[in-house]
Amino acid sequence: MNKYIKPSKLIGNLYFAGTYEASTHLIDTGDGLILIDPGYFESLFMVINNIWELGFNPKDIKYILVSHAHSDHMDATDELVKLTGAKTFIGEDDLPLLTGEIYHFPIRPFKPDVLIKDGDIISLGNTKIKCIKTPGHTKGTISFFFDIEEKGNVYKAGMFGGAGCNTLVKKFLDKNCLPYESRNLFLQSVERLLKEKVDVFVGNHVQNNNTDKKIELLEKSDINPFIDSTEWQKFLLERKERIKEIINNNE
Template sequence: MREKPWEGYIKPSKMIGNLYFAGTYDASTHIIDTGEGLILIDPGYSESLHMVINNIWELGFKPTDIKYIVISHAHYDHMDATEALVAMSGAKTFIGREDLPLLEGEIYHYPIKTFKPDVLLDDGDVISLGNTKIECVHTPGHTDGTFSFFFDVCEGTEIYRAGMFGGAGTNTMVKNFLEKNNLPPDNRQRFIDSIKRLMREKVDVFVGNHVWNNKTDKKLAELEGSEKNPFINTEEWNTFLKERMSRINSVIKNDE
């Protein structure tokens, strides 16, 4: 986490239809307004929770509107604030089953505020609330229990398919990291298989697991006063996945 978390502030905004960005530059937090409460994806760092809470109010919601908190993977930049957000909202929490050892601090250690998840996700699970059904796809590699999410967002009469790759970073698959944390090298092959699987999905709105995945901040700025929604882009998902594929291949090559 940067020394001055407030320097990562991003003005909260609707991205498209019932999907909102309420996170910061350092950790993305998304909100889906299902009509029967909010689904929040990744609460982020404890140090930036005050900004996320402020963003929720600024978007016209309140913390107690959050019914479900869904976590993409058990790294602290995505989930450190979960315990506090659950205390404020009473929301039910969801995380990948295979990330439970990470959550319990059994694999590698970092300063984390952990929580007890209500639901452990398995491949193919669907999270339903109000008008929204999130299809959960197990995409291991970045962590064992990384999940990717697909759901429809409605804007006017149009329906768009939104997709998030829940853990796209190759940092946890470089040789040093694997060795230091006693992780199996086949995490890289699992990552490659995950990318191949994700490539089969058709995505109109690429939702970033981090701001730099889909240039969220740039698009939010572009969106203001623009007639065309920059989040609608049917090419971006596959372009990103191809770039991730060449990245993991170069990680493997560099370590040989």
């Protein structure tokens, strides 16, 4: 725990309830809460406290969405289900990571209620989340898209569910007997995401969209720094360059 992030409303009905190491977002749908990525098991107590601080009751979490089956996104899921009884969702192709059929890192698995397929829409209250399969970082990585309303305007929010190339370098793939094809899948996923229009880039990690810095800015300014229709494209183009570099140099 090297840095604290104040639990904050980001825009409209979207809130940040995570830690610096693992991002957790909450959507208040008016008919219960959707939580995206419970984070590490060890920091669940902080996430629970953050949810209370935001003025919500953790018991109102109805859906838990997991972007991909890595510990920093999902290790707290099983425990959070015990506390809330929430329904869990994860990409269908990440099931082999949960069962141990495919290995990346040590994880605390959970039993998913819903396996997300490409194009699925997850609906609760006033919110509809479009799910797009974006394999690469893991095979079952899911990216999420939904509308957010603030001050009478509707914005398109988007999260790239797994943007890291750390699982695509030669050393990692060889060590875990994983296919090199994952790199091409990542590139195709980035190409597909580039076609989405996004006004509010939601970080799968704090570093993706500088969540922490924007929260600080938000406190000082009337202009919401989370609204930026150029950021999504910029981030994806940088990811595209990085994966091409890895492929071309066989890093």
